[in-house]
Amino acid sequence: MFKVNVKSEIGNLKKVLLHRPGNELLNLTPDTLERLLFDDIPFLEVAQKEHDAFAQAMRDRGIEVVYLEDLMADVVADPEVRAQFIDEWATEAGVYAPAWRKIVADFLNSEYKDPKALVEKTMTGITMSEIEYDRHASLADYVADPTSMLVDPMPNLYFTRDPFAMIGNGVSINHMYSVTRNRETLYGKYIFEKHPDLTGTPVYYDRASHFAIEGGDILNINDHVLAIGISQRTRPAAIDELAHNVFGDETSTIDTILAFDIPNSRAFMHLDTVFTQIDHDKFTIHPGILGPLTVYELTPDGKGGVRVNRNDSSLEEILSHYVGQSVELLQCGAGDRIAAEREQWNDGSNTLCIAPGSIVVYQRNNVTNDFLYKKGLDLIEVPSAELSRGRGGPRCMSMPLWREAL
Numbered sequence: 271m272f273k274v275n276v277k278s279e280i281g282n283l284k285k286v287l288l289h290r291p292g293n294e295l296l297n298l299t300p301d302t303l304e305r306l307l308f309d310d311i312p313f314l315e316v317a318q319k320e321h322d323a324f325a326q327a328m329r330d331r332g333i334e335v336v337y338l339e340d341l342m343a344d345v346v347a348d349p350e351v352r353a354q355f356i357d358e359w360a361t362e363a364g365v366y367a368p369a370w371r372k373i374v375a376d377f378l379n380s381e382y383k384d385p386k387a388l389v390e391k392t393m394t395g396i397t398m399s400e401i402e403y404d405r406h407a408s409l410a411d412y413v414a415d416p417t418s419m420l421v422d423p424m425p426n427l428y429f430t431r432d433p434f435a436m437i438g439n440g441v442s443i444n445h446m447y448s449v450t451r452n453r454e455t456l457y458g459k460y461i462f463e464k465h466p467d468l469t470g471t472p473v474y475y476d477r478a479s480h481f482a483i484e485g486g487d488i489l490n491i492n493d494h495v496l497a498i499g500i501s502q503r504t505r506p507a508a509i510d511e512l513a514h515n516v517f518g519d520e521t522s523t524i525d526t527i528l529a530f531d532i533p534n535s536r537a538f539m540h541l542d543t544v545f546t547q548i549d550h551d552k553f554t555i556h557p558g559i560l561g562p563l564t565v566y567e568l569t570p571d572g573k574g575g576v577r578v579n580r581n582d583s584s585l586e587e588i589l590s591h592y593v594g595q596s597v598e599l600l601q602c603g604a605g606d607r608i609a610a611e612r613e614q615w616n617d618g619s620n621t622l623c624i625a626p627g628s629i630v631v632y633q634r635n636n637v638t639n640d641f642l643y644k645k646g647l648d649l650i651e652v653p654s655a656e657l658s659r660g661r662g663g664p665r666c667m668s669m670p671l672w673r674e675a676l
């Protein structure tokens with residue numbers, strides 16, 4: 271039996287994967303913000319309260335919330351897996367010298383024996399000052415700055431949407447665009463290989479593949495249609511490879527992949543920052559993408575390959591065709607350009623749909639939210655002053671594992 275089931279963006283959400291922001295945010299500094307993809311330093315205590323409110327809002331609606339750190343803790347409770355994970359994690363963090371990998375493993379094994387504490391520490395990162403080592407043993411150690419980070423933090427982990435993404439009954443374990451986020455996918459590899467609640471799930475993309483693809487670009491429209499953004503984060507060649515694997519899997523029912531070519535910019539980093547489905551016939555959209563959008567259709571060619579065509583119809587026509595009824599595109603900022611740009615920057619279009627017409631939104635986007643209320647949607651507003659500093663909204667902060675059929 272399948273362990274994940276996500277065949278739409280709007281079917282009743284039953285189970286979702288989150289990561290509670292932790293001490294990794296305390297290792298962000300002004301100099302590392304750009305490389306670590308943050309725009310400011312969040313106040314951790316408040317970010318955690320906001321995140322807890324987000325999780326509670328979902329529990330109050332009967333949704334089971336599971337945390338990445340708990341699934342990983344179950345996996346590394348096995349001593350052999352723990353040793354293998356620490357070694358792989360340290361290598362991917364740039365600890366290449368075998369002597370240093372041993373120093374790091376000894377440090378983690380003596381100070382972080384508890385499996386969950388270990389997992390959280392691997393997310394937090396390690397500073398040189400935490401480790402005892404003989405500076406005189408090598409030139410590299412002698413000249414190293416003792417106040418620097420030995421292993422970088424992974425501050426973007428609370429955006430669980432991106433490093434691995436459910437597609438129907440399978441998963442894409444992504445190759446990320448940035449070095450910092452690529453390290454996050456290691457947790458995906460371990461939980462999908464080894465956690466009893468997930469193992470056996472068909473894998474449609476391998477993190478070792480060459481081309482970048484991120485979960486924020488992957489939208490399940492229905493059991494036949496998948497939409498994927500070609501964006502700053504996702505390359506067309508990755509979509510080709512994924513299409514090949516999805517069409518080739520006899521358990522998958524997907525027969526069309528729509529590739530949306532969106533402008534390449536930080537504000538529009540993923541498809542879900544400009545476009546999400548919120549009801550059978552409604553989508554939120556950032557007006558900024560309406561002009562420059564090109565849509566390609568990928569279908570199986572009947573000979574084991576893929577055929578590609580460009581669809582020159584309007585976005586509304588394309589979506590109406592594929593969802594089987596006429597659709598309404600609800601603009602972020604309610605049609606006002608300044609409000610649209612300000613609120614899209616704070617993820618006004620990035621809603622998490624938990625049932626047809628019921629969406630979790632950031633409270634701060636009041637122009638867009640008022641407009642959505644007037645359109646009859648059920649809004650669950652969550653506080654977002656600190657969480658939004660990471661440039662992701664409710665959809666980015668959640669990975670559905672199970673949705674009911676529509």
Ligand SMILES: NC(=O)NCCC[C@H](N)C(=O)O
Pocket residue numbers: 306307308426429431432451485486487539540542543660661662663665666
């Ligand atoms: N799906 C999303 O749009 N996720 C937000 C990711 C934000 C994160 N700071 C990043 O730049 O990757």
